[in-house]
Amino acid sequence: MNNLKKIEYSLKKRKRQESRFKIYGLLGIATAVTFLCIILSSIVMEGKKAFLSTYIKLEVYFDPDIIYTNNDQKEEDIKFANFQKIIKNSLNSFFPEISDKGELRKLSNFISSSEEENLMKLVLKNKQLVGQKITLWLLASSKIDVINKNPDMELIAEEDRLISDLELNWLNEIRSANNIKSNFNKNFFVKADSTEPEQAGIWGSLVGSFFTLFITLILSFPIAVAAGVFLEELAPKNKFTDFIEVNINNLAAVPSIIFGLLGLAIFLNVMHLPRSAPIVGGMVLALMTLPTIIIATRASLKAVPPSIREAAIGLGATKFQTVTHHVLPLSLPGILTGTIIGMSQALGESAPLLMIGMVAFIVDVPGSFLDSSTVLPVQIYLWKSTAARGFVELTAAGVMVLLSFLILMNGIAVFIRQKFEKKW
Amino acid sequence: MTEKIKIKSKNVNVYYGQKKALDKINLEIPTNKVTALIGPSGCGKSTFLRCINRMNDTIDICRIEGKIIVDEEDIYSTEVDPVLLRAKIGMVFQKPNPFPKSIFDNVAYGPKIHGIVNSNDELEELVIYSLKKAGLYGEVKDRLNDTGTSLSGGQQQRLCIARAIAISPQIILMDEPCSALDPIATAIIEELIDELAKNFTIVIVTHSMQQAARVSQQTAFFHMGSLIEVGRTDQIFSTPSQKKTQDYITGKIG
Secondary structure (H helix, E strand, C coil): CCHHHHHHHHHHHHHHHHHHHHHHHHHHHHHHHHHHHHHHHHHHHHHHHHHEEEEEEEEEECCHHHHCCCCCCCHHHHHHCCHHHHHHHHHHHHCCCCCCHHHHHHHHCCECCHHHHHHHHHHHHCHHHCCCEEEEEEEECHHHHHHHHCHHHHHCCHHHCCCCHHHHHHHHHHHHCCCEEEEECCHHHHCCCCCCHHHCCCHHHHHHHHHHHHHHHHHHHHHHHHHHHHHHHHCCCCHHHHHHHHHHHHHHCCCHHHHHHHHHHHHHCCCCCCCCCHHHHHHHHHHHHHHHHHHHHHHHHHCCCHHHHHHHHHCCCCHHHHHHHHHHHHHHHHHHHHHHHHHHHHHCCCHHHHHCCCCCCCCCCCCCCCCCCCCHHHHHHHHHCCCCCHHHHHHHHHHHHHHHHHHHHHHHHHHHHHHHCCCC | CCCCEEEEEEEEEEEECCEEEEEEEEEEEECCCEEEEECCCCCCHHHHHHHHCCHHHHCCCEEEEEEEEECCEECCCCCCCHHHHHHHEEEECCCCCCCCCEHHHHHHHHHHHHCCCCCHHHHHHHHHHHHHHCCCHHHHCCCCCCEHHHCCHHHHHHHHHHHHHCCCCCEEEEECCCCCCCHHHHHHHHHHHHHHCCCCEEEEECCCHHHHHHHCCEEEEEECCEEEEEEEHHHHHHCCCCHHHHHHHCCCCC
16 A cells, blocks of 8 residues: 555544544534523523513402591501401402301402502502592412413312412402403512512612622722732742742632631621621622632733733833733733623622521612622522422522623623724 | 944853853944844844843843943943833834834833923924834824734834834844845835934844845854854955854855
């Protein structure tokens, strides 16, 4: 066999190798994309239901006998009036045949308990309503909401179903009277956590996340950039700086819960900062984010071509001028990208925050860095571990909100990289 | 030679870590003349050039012995500030390296950081003067706000020369300034070097012997870290006294 024959023979083999390799790659990508689609579609399928809530139309009679118990028609009376009874009576007037007390209680559970307060506020605002009968759409309770959104659940055997056959019959009667509708779930976007799924919202934890990330950013960005610039540009290369470098790289790989324990031990037990507060959460996450930003800073400083440094130094710029006038501006897109990636890591982090008490059940939207609050991933975790069926959808919707924020932040990172990266 | 001497090196040894890169270099460079440093790759000519403005200070493992005297002053003595020295000794690099800023800002950068100018008008005047000196003004006068990196390679290199002369140095070091350029751009730069030699002392490292012959008045031949021979350019290229020089310029070693 001459050489050309040999080459031809081996070439066939190499070509086969190449196509095999291509197929492996495609298989890998296909697998990844498939799993991603499955995850995303299951989350969206479940989560989209949480963006709607169910309302029931009722003729509400603001019975003066119930509202003004003392007959002196004061505001105090309205505040402490038994609006639960008003709702119960309204339901009863739609189902006049029901008289059993137990059944009536079940019936009144069709309407969310939050509507008692809403009706009270409505009457407070407009006292003329007392004695009148008006038609209102009232928020349904979570179990009615779940059944209404998932018709297949009606087919489940009664003992496993959320509501009994009797309640299902009532629901069907309401349906046939066209007294039920689905509307945009505003609560989800304006409220904090609640024990009742139909009243729970993501806003509280979103604000908590915002406060926490703000603290993380203002702490970690300047410290990390200063450290990165010093290590990369100014520090002498010796055993000591090598040691620091190795440790920073190790720090980036430390499990995040360790940072939570550190925060618990130092920020809470030694410094006595408030528990569950975004300021402490932000400090813990800043510790966690520092190595990420330092590494990104150093990498993007390294990527600035030495010719730019030489040009500046050759012109008689000092080290400081070289760095601040040329090197840092050129590496800023890389640094910002690294920062945003660190931030989105921090946004998705829950373990260290559990350690410092940000896992509490918080019903108020936090108003400052010192208020007790929770964050998005922890809120998702809390909802996931709650028994009520309505939280399943809320969990998925929470994941959707979290993912949208991650996508938004990563999108900003990509935009910064594309827009401000200088070519030379 | 009767010329005034600008730079004088005395027994200069340079080490990169354990490796000796330059061995006992004694070289005198005359004022307002072009001195070419030639020799095969790795012979130490660039290293020597970078010793003159202490660019080698930025390399941690680089160590220098001996004296380099510029205007009667040892530049490696402790009183000399390398930043001040580099304001006096400009440098043009092998690869054109304009800042990714506008053409104007590229030239204005040096005067700005050294506080040479007092007003914006003065700065503009200086930038235009420097660009004219570098023979670039005519080509870029309408687009001074374009980035320096948008120019062609030869224009970029002339921009770097304009940038260097804007702080009016006395010496310009050129490290193979034409190695990345085509013959036409090279010819323009060579003409420019001739012109600049009236006002500046120029030291140029080059791989092209034709270039050394064309632009320089004095040539120094380096080989394996040693200075083999130095003399008037016409003499070096016609009647070199050393066999190695003869071999190099005729292409036998290199």
